[in-house]
Amino acid sequence: MTSLGPELATAVRRQTVDVRGVPASALVAEATRPQAVIVALHGGATTSAYFDHPGHPRLSLLRTAVAAGCTVIALDRPGYGSSAGHEDRMRTPEQRTDFAFAAVEALLEGRERGVGVFLWAHSAGCELTVRMASDPRGADLLGVELAGMGRVHHPNSLRAMEEWRRDPTRARPDLRRVLWYPPHAYPPDVHGGRGIGAASPAYEGHRENWQAEFARLAARVPVPVHLTVAEYEQVWLSGPEGLADLASLFTGAPRVVRHEQAGAGHNTSVGRTALAYHLHVLAFVAECALGVRALPGVEGRHG
Incomplete structure (x- = not known):
């Protein structure tokens, strides 16, 4: 672990960059002769800074991944970063x-x-990642990581999520509490989204x-999938039941790995255990880059 320090x-x-007249922004960290490229997609009400929190290099996916030999492009999702204000071009x-x-x-x-591109997503960014991975253009992806998502909302978040869907552009104290629970899982100057917050575009809530x-779409993802749920997840159903339910959807994937990140809240990449989480998934990225599928004699889809 100490060898990661200087890197x-x-x-x-x-x-x-320009995308047909709309600016698209990203944070980029390049490895020398990378094994692979990771494209990271942040969740709602934040930007690509989620993956490189100011002042906390040990929490940074970009810095840790480069030390592990991967280039990272943390894209500001449509309607965030430089593309904010261009939502009329991104309604669907x-x-x-x-x-x-x-x-x-x-x-x-x-x-x-x-050897290729791996998609790594958090929370609301998982929707876009699943769409990309199930699209014919995503057939050559190395694999995907989906963290902070699920199918069934945690009982503690039902009311907050309903209010958020009605208007995702407004700050919701109840939603903030479940997103950043428990406080001890985060450094004090990170808890609550300090330093990485951003307004959500209106389309975020329109997913009826x-x-x-x-x-x-999950059934059409043809590449290895890694699923992470935090130990203290309060937005989605967590634990073995939540992970099993989520994993069961990826019937076309050659391998599905389920992981519960100990000590983490919903925002796994900025919590105190972020380095442990990133290293865990980076091991999966390395396996995908080497073409590892399910082990012989082992059920691969729900590993």
Whole structure:
């Protein structure tokens, strides 16, 4: 673990590219001769800074992944970062998926890709990731990580999520409490989203038929899938039951790995256990890069 220390000082820079007249921004950290490229997609009410929290390099996915030999592009999802204010061009899921694919291609231009691209998503970013991974354009992905998502809401979040869907652009104290529970899982200057918050575009709440669509799209994901639920998750049903329910949807994946991150709240990449979480999933990325599927004689889809 101590060998990661010096490498965490790696350069992270912001880059903006043009996607058919709409600016797309990202945080980028490049490895020398990368094994693979990780495209990271943040959740709601934040930006790509979620994956490189200011002042906390040990919490940074970008810095840890570069130390492990991967280039990372943390894309500001449609309606966030430089594309905020262009929501009229991203009203439909298809428009947002096209935008993300085009932005990733533009950001990868001239960069070494290693053996391929891995998608890593958190919370609301998982919707876009599942759409991309189930799209024919995503057939060559190395794999995907989905954290902070599920099918059934935790009882503690039902009312807060209902209010949020009515208007995702407004701050919701009840939702903030479940998203950042428990306080001790985060450094004090990180808890509550300090330093990484952003306004949510209106489309975030308009997913009335998402659960049925999610089941349909998940079955079409043809690449290895890693699922992470936090020990103290309060937004989605957690524990073995929640993970098993989620894993059961990915019937077309050659391998599905379920993981409960000990000591973590919903925001796994900015909590005190973020480094442990990132290293765990980076091991899965390395396996995907090496072409590892299910072990012989072992049930692969629900490992």
